[in-house]
Amino acid sequence: MSRIELDQVVVRADTPGGPVPEVTVLQETTLDLTEQRIALIGPNGSGKSTLARLVNGLVEPTAGRVVVDGLDVSRKGREVRRRVGFVFTDPTAQLVMPTVAEDVGLSLRHHVKDRHDRAAAALAVLESYGLSELADRSVHTLSGGQRQLLALAGVLATDPAILVADEPTTLLDLRNAQKIGDLLFGLPQQLVLATHDLDLALRCDRAILIDEGTVVADGAPAGVVAHYRAMVG
């Protein structure tokens, strides 16, 4: 299993024009994440996405270090990003090619160099996710559920050691949310899942509750979810 370490990490953001020039988005946080499935839960704006984004360098720590499988994210960003797949709430930004098949092909560019082999590999990926019929469609004509599944297929095709998913089921209906949830929980990879879906959090091995940029509970999901429910009242 992989290991994600946060060592005294602080994240501050510049807020030009705001009442204060800088806000602390994440207070000093030290975590050692070795469990297979880790949920990040907490209210809107608490810092879940920030924590998730630190893992692949989308957010840089202002202080402290983030280390993924022994690699310092600030120094070895490229290597870390090859190990860490990331799926967003709204995958539109992740899907940039004219067709579905080309999009998966783009994900595979580092893994399969020959163009023809890559096209064949992309079709095989689509096939394995039941998306073959969409191969020639424009990604803009897909439903939200199809888009999320495609984004996930593209990321998983690169065989990351860790998958970070930032609210991947939020925009989906019940059936698609279940489908994506089942897929995520069937993966062999380490999973870091920022989510408002407490049922998904309860299926994890560890949950971390964040409030106003501070970890306020951390441990077995049942206890952490109960803490969150009590906090909201």
Ligand SMILES: Nc1ncnc2c1ncn2[C@@H]1O[C@H](COP(=O)(O)OP(=O)(O)OP(=O)(O)O)[C@@H](O)[C@H]1O
């Ligand atoms: N670059 C930035 N500049 C200013 N403020 C920021 C920046 N990044 C994050 N923030 C603020 O930090 C806080 C935490 O944001 P974050 O997106 O991590 O929260 P979240 O828990 O994922 O929220 P949600 O559940 O709404 O997605 C928010 O108040 C956000 O506005």
